[in-house]
Amino acid sequence: MWPELLLLLLSGALTLTEIWAGLTKIPGHASSPRPVPHTLRYCSTAMYGPNVWQYRYTVVGYVDDTEIMGLDSDAQNPRLEPRVTWMQQPWVEQEDPDFWKEQTQVFKHYEDVRKEKLDLRGSAFISDLELYTWQENTGCVLGSDGRFLRGYSQFAYEGTDYNALNENLSSWTTADTAPWIDRNRLLRVPDADSVRTFLESKCVRWLRLFLENGKETLLRADPPKTHVTHHPISDHEVTLKCWALGFYPADITLTWQRDRKNVTQDMELVETRPAGDGTFQKWAAVVMPPGEEQRYTCHVQHQGLPEPLTLRWDPPPQTTITIVGITVALGLLGAVVTGAVLWRRKCSGRGRKSYAQAAYSNRAQGSDVSPTAPKA
Known part of the structure; x- marks a missing residue:
């Protein structure tokens, strides 16, 4: 077709x-x-x-x-x-x-x-x-x-x-x-x-x-499941995207605000789409310089909600980033130390084995030669 x-x-x-x-x-x-x-x-x-x-x-x-x-x-x-x-x-x-x-x-x-x-x-x-x-x-x-x-x-x-x-x-x-x-x-x-x-x-x-x-x-009203995602575009721009999923009926309002003022003209808004299970989905996005994300809020209105929702992007906690970084660093350090120890043992084992074999060989050769008395 x-x-x-x-x-x-x-x-x-x-x-x-x-x-x-x-x-x-x-x-x-x-x-x-x-x-x-x-x-x-x-x-x-x-x-x-x-x-x-x-x-x-x-x-x-x-x-x-x-x-x-x-x-x-x-x-x-x-x-x-x-x-x-x-x-x-x-x-x-x-x-x-x-x-x-x-x-x-x-x-x-x-x-x-x-x-x-x-x-x-x-x-x-x-x-x-x-x-x-x-x-x-x-x-x-x-x-x-x-x-x-x-x-x-x-x-x-x-x-x-x-x-x-x-x-x-x-x-x-x-x-x-x-x-x-x-x-x-x-x-x-x-x-x-x-x-x-x-x-x-x-x-x-x-x-x-x-x-x-x-x-x-x-006659049902399924409230939307909402969240905000963060998408870096370049060193100078990032995109925040406000999602609404699994709602019914299809009528919904998504609005971005900057410092409590609507930024509708700067907002990318997709048409409401069927999700295939009898519910609908929609998202709205806005672009901003890095570091200004907390100045923006997404506002969601739907008849399945007791009151409108206000969403922000929640960056990963700093403690979590630090813990993850330390964990990764320790893991790498452990791998390096383990590799060095194994390599050293391997090299040391080869040296001891060669030395032992040489000493054994010398002793063996010495035992086969009988002392000879000086002739009168």
Whole structure:
């Protein structure tokens, strides 16, 4: 597969303002609901190309930051399937015996439409070496009281926004971008009234059911595991990196301060990334001259924390460095002394052995010669 395809499958959605949900956990206390919105969104991606014009279509359903179901046209039997254990329970079929079948048919219909839109081999601007994508992001948002707050639906081609449903859900607005695209063919969108009906009724109903049956997963708040690392760059610069690992939901704030003043403009901040186990990770870094590390503090805010955290880089204790240095020095000295003693013994042994052999030889020769008396 193509690298671009892999990136799109990992992203699975258009860029959109995220809406977070969860509980606040306080160590030693029971968790209590936090009054925040919840969202159910469906993200689909259609891809076409290159060379052999291979086609692929994927759909992923999310509740807040959790992937709960998905469909992949490359599967042996493409159909919408649960991606979490609590979606595999009988309650889904009890609520709607044909849920999985009907949803699969709906998305397969959309797949056929997208495939037709992307079948542009006859267009002059299509290249056999390029990969073309068509994305959709549609969802509904509920308030903490379970009431409908808003809905949205967005379309994009090649990562560029083209159509978006207006806030009143009554009409579409087309972005004035990439005029060379065959709009009459590519940018046809569903009827706004039908989308609004889905968002205000079926989407809301299922989001409430998902939150109720998956609350142990969806309404949790896992606090981040945090630490600061030190990375020398040169003799004149070092980097401090503030880490947050294993947290859920994904909404988190990492901020570096120098003498209690934000240094956001000088800070390198990566996007929040999935860790692969249902949690997320993130880091923020700042560069400074050596010796100024203690002037910097990292501030972490997350709904799983009872209060914001303030972190500093803790250099290794001087006593530890001294002990390690002395230990290494003594070890080296011991090795040198041991080697010298062994070498001396070896050399001394050779000398004594040669001397003894020579003395023995002389004695032996002397014993074989009898004293001769002088002749008269």
